Amino acid sequence: MKNKFVKAIFTIAMGSALLISCKPKNSGDAVSGDAAQKAYVAPGKYDEFYNFVSGGFSGQLSVYGLPSGRLFRVIPVFSVDPEKGYGYNEETKPMLNTSHGFVPWDDLHHTEMSQTNGEVDGRWVFGNANNTPRIARIDLKTFTTKEIIELPNSAGNHSSPFITENTEYVVAGTRFSVPADNSNGDVPINTYKKNFKGHLSFVKVGKEGQMDIAFQIQCPGVNFDLSHAGKGKSHGWFFFSCYNTEQANTLLEVNASQKDKDFIMAVNWKKAEEYIKAGKGKLTPTKYAHNVYNESTHTATSEIKTQVLILDSKELKDICYMIPCPKSPHGCDVDPTGEYIVGSGKLAALIPVFSFDKLQNAIKNKQFEGEYDGIPVVKYEAALHGEVQKPGLGPLHTEFDGKGNAYTTFFVSSEVVKWDIKSLKVLDRVPTYYSVGHLCIPGGDSKKPFGKYLIAYNKITKDRYLPTGPELAQSAQIFDISGDKMQLILDFPTIGEPHYAQAAPADLIRNNGQLKFYKLDDNKHPFVTKGEKETKVVRNGKRVDVYMTCIRSHFSPDNIEGIKMGDEVYFHITNLEQDWDVPHGFAIKGASTAELLIMPGETSTLKWSPDRVGMFPFYCTDFCSALHQEMQGYLRVSPAGSNVPLTYSLGTNLPAPDQK
Amino acid sequence: MKTQKITLLSKALLLMVAALFAGSLFVPMWRIELEAPQYPEGLVLQLFANKIGGDVDIINGLNHYIGMSTLHTENFPEFKVLPVVFGLFALVSLLLIFINKRKGVKIFLFTYIGFILLAAADFYRWNYEYGHNLDPNAAIKVPGMAYQPPLLGYKQLLNFGAYSIPDTGGWLMTGAAVLLLFIVVKEYNLLKKKQ
């Protein structure tokens, strides 16, 4: 009894001492004199890089400049956004359709840029919806979401959307294993080992970016966490970190932390392709949505697909191999040469680095220590290049600078550690504020990193910014890594909880055919109005279609009468401008959907059901010109049975019978 | 004792003059560049022999604020006449080689100078017309303000700076004038001191 008490006191004292000694130095100590200069981008000057940062639980993607940390744009992907009408206007509503119906929100965790020959090419950014599993493609010509595909047989789409070196596939591994869609899900939860399966999805990407689930691999029920594609010599392989190989279904924080080693699963997707050609895949019924935004009709369509091709990892022995990895691995990163695979056991006190060549030898010589649910398990030492000793506490993610160095984030010890990939020696370490998760080096997971900056995405920012209530700013930090020592040059707040991010040289994207405006002549929207002379209002029963145009500084028509209670009014508004940076907005008093934000040459549709009789002003919400405030109009709503004729006009007053 | 004919060199030069006239049919003659803080990339209006080019739609959109009428190629009879005139000039230059009389070149030079003066006067007239003939219902009215672009050079028009300068075709035409002048000077020995 007494002994226990002393022990407890001792533990608390030691714990406090550890905490105090671990307390990071303040920013004054960490920032050296020329930091401000290195992060400074003069007014009117462009940033060197675009940084595409996941918005975490905001479901959006934010775009920052590097090294300034300036926020340029928030791109709605999986969450409705009233600012842009995304998910509210008729054109974009189908983008958020799923097999569960309209899901207006998601948890966007990771971003991945398209690559050609293993180098970022500036065409698209992919993002994952973690909650209701989906993958989105964002087009960098317009910085808008162009396509979203739902993933069947999945739950918690976490190891996603990582890509192969020519953007052949975007992959997605399920975090939660669940009973397959075509099996009965109404089973006792504690039959996890028997009934729950993990599916990996390989989504084919076409020349124009169009996505299609080529196949899924059915794997044992574990939690797939993160992944990265092989490159160079390991092109054709994919690596996934797995935890909960204990296959627990309750209190995972204890029950999934039992084993000293979990796995990194190596998947030979070229072999999988061969099996598909040989007819080994099974078409399995399921249901998932595929949503595509058409650039010439400015309208998205949603299609529900009903089957998916599945390969069974248990049957086809040489697609998947397990590599033991200490302990509860999180990050799974492949170096620019494609030879080294870095596992990050988040509970491990070292970083294991595996060798692709050794893995191939081990497979060839059958250096297996057994099977895991039908999948061969390679001997740890047979695949191991070596271990980074005492790197820090809680390794999560690693990126590379292309000069033979790796940079790993440590969540528990709140730092970034630089180490040599070959010798595995620790070279440098810097504190982060605080609890860093992912990190990004522009091109840092490609064959050609631009090893100049490193951005750390932190989970906690206590004392770093002015407090904003219980919820504080999310944060990123930029380090200059061009020298031997990492140097902190800037802190900047972010939206949502930043997870993974990607970055590319600004010129690569700007010179990749970036769009300035939509050509009116090419506008194939079914309700387009190409000139003021074509504007009209058409009634068809209770449906009223308003073909409206806007140009600086008026709408045509701007007086509409004859709308009645019970009508469903569709405002199809075409922005006639053909000039860069002249969007117009559209809003109606009391509209319960959102505003519209219409780009030059674009058509957008707002659906509106009047809720009362009376006069409803509408106006432009985007300050477009000196006469923006004059850009307005009126809608008159009459009772249901009223005989007010449907009329519309611009610039001419109709005779007013009661004002003679 | 002096011949009235022209030298071989002058004939070669006349051939070039013909080419310059013909060439200017296909390139813009004149340009008006507009600059404003909100148009950092600049706007340009180009006058070809047969049409208006450049950012006409954007400029027309802007003009409506101050009540300037919009520009449309079909409203200018000049665009019907000018290609014919340039074509004729090219043809005459060729003919002069065969006519082979120095007096012919002299007359052509003076005709050409006359044409340039006339064209400048016409351009000025249009500029004046567009700059002054404003819609009384215009949204922006600045007392005493006219929006007449300069004939040549720079002028500030409210928030826009306007440069009116020759474009490629203009320089080709200038080249033609210089060559013609050179031929006349040479053929009449104007630079030689009188005995």
Ligand SMILES: [Cu+2]
């Ligand atoms: Cu407007």
